[in-house]
Amino acid sequence: MTRTPLMAGNWKMNLNHVEATGLVQKLAWTLSDKKHDPARSEVVVLVPFTDIRTVQTLVEGDRLPIGYGAQDLSAHDAGAYTGEVSAAMLAKLGCRYVAVGHSERRQYHAESDELVNAKTTKALAAGITPIVCVGEGLEVRQAGDQVAHTLAQVDGALAGLDAEQVASVVIAYEPVWAIGTGEVATPEDAQEVCGAIRARVAELHGPEVAEQVRVLYGGSVKSGNVVDIMAQADVDGCLVGGASLVVDEFAAIARFY
Ligand code: PEP
Secondary structure, eight states: OOOOOEEEEEOOSOOOHHHHHHHHHHHHHHHHHTTOOTTTOEEEEEOOGGGHHHHHHHHHHTTOSOEEEESOOOSSSSSSOTTOOOHHHHHHTTOOEEEESOHHHHHHSOOOHHHHHHHHHHHHHTTOEEEEEEOOOHHHHHTTOHHHHHHHHHHHHHTTOOHHHHHHOEEEEOOGGGSSSSOOOOHHHHHHHHHHHHHHHHHHHOHHHHHHSEEEEESSOOTTTHHHHHTSTTOOEEEESGGGGSHHHHHHHHTOO
């Protein structure tokens, strides 16, 4: 089966709702100008919670070929969890995707594999595709343990999910040392771990599920390196941070084909 490449822009804590309007409008215009074909790469923006309603109005109102989602969600359904946002709330706003376990959440908010698993489960139950982020830090990479480390995170995130659920998950391999540093993994580094992730899914749920699951690479992706990264057999798209805030760059990444 063919997996539609996914280019997801992670805005992180940038752009208020007014600025979000400008970026989404310009992105849609630029994609159209470049004759972007959504069947050849799906474009998604993961925006701050405060921007979601605005982006929804634009995307739905103007039927823009851009998906949107959030950067995190609560592991709880509702109740006394001050500051949290539930999967159901995101679904009500039309979010199709949500990032789970981004390395910045793991690092600054001590998110464990168990919590990532709980959030992944909540997203799926609400009909939202989780983009589960995994990847090793510099010390692990220097020790050559990147595959074992990342697969342990994959096992943790997918624990208890059935084959159908796993097939619909997106897994983003993001070596932490390459995020926001300008230090990009080589295409071979990306393929090594993305291939190992797909092989693990095959071990756990069989080759058909492994063929369906989309595995992204993230870490300093730019228009200048996207083609080589996307040429790798097990890379089905990119999670893009900094470059997703620059319309021409992100549009060029989306139009890599
Ligand atoms: C990210 O935020 O997930 C990311 C990959 O950032 P950057 O592209 O800036 O390295």
